[in-house]
Amino acid sequence: MRTWFITGVSSGFGRALAEAALKQGDRVIGTLRSERQQAEFSAIAPGLSFGVILDVRQEGEVQRVVTEIEKRNGAIDVLVNNAGYGYEGTLEEASMQDIRDQFEVNVFGAIAVTKAVLPFMRTRRSGHIINITSMGGLMTFAGLGVYHGSKFALEGISEALGKEVSTFGIKVTAVEPGAFRTNWAGGSMKRGESTIADYETVLGPNRKARAERSGKQAGDPQKAAAAIIKLVDSAQPPSHLLLGTDALAYVRNKLDFLQQEIQQWEHVTTSTNFENEGVA
DSSP states (O other), X not given: OOXXXXXXXXXXXXXXXXXXXXXXXXXXXXXXXXXXXXXXXXXXXXXTEEEEEOOTTOHHHHHHHHXXXXXXXXXXXXXXXXOOOEEESXXXXXXXXXXXXXXXXXXXXXXXXXXHHXXXXXXXXXEEEEEEOOGGGTSOOTTOHXXXXXXXXXXXXXXXXXXXXXXXXXXXXXXXXXXXXXXXXXXXXXXXXXXXXXXXXXXXXXXXXXXXXXXXXXXXXXXXXXXXXXXXXXXXXXXXXXXXXXXXXXXXXXXXXXXXXHHHTHHHHTTOSOTTOOOO
């Protein structure tokens, strides 16, 4: 039996993954935001499912909850940083507070939970940290720059962390879903006010299309959960795992574009060293 700590299990990926882990007899501690949600989650599988109320932005509470879990429920084998939300709006129109709020949850919240769990995993020389990022942590769409920025940040942190802790027996994987049938583009999306007419031709159609696709995406959260279970079962999990055919296509296109641009500008790239000193 493994013990999972999953942030954000009220719906979407977090709930699907929690239910999949519980179905195979694992113990799951999941974070929620209300007492009603806490009671509902704890009732899914009494003795195995444990709901805890936690706002990942509250660093002190994060530390307290993780320490309590380790004492009361046992060692956390798998941490899944899933809590987060999307912000839609152009960079110019987004307020600095909106931008800070996005990073506070998607980046700093994940960091706080990871930092709280790491000392326990490091001492045991085992554990797996999974950061739910997005295909939007590797490529971008207009109107989602603030969200992309948060996910690009978590991608870099996740990849570097994996290199820092691999010698301790700790595995780190960034999971990058495409469009799945969750509430991400619906009620979970914060949509900034559009006030500059110049951006309407860029943001308007994309915003409309995202809203219309909500609930109709091709990705199945239950199948994503099964894929993550398979990832955790692997003796050599990848540092990155794309989920969804759309994620695969978009990220491959991004890689092709980067390769073409690198080649096109290679003569400029290689012209910047001091003469006759080679590569530093």
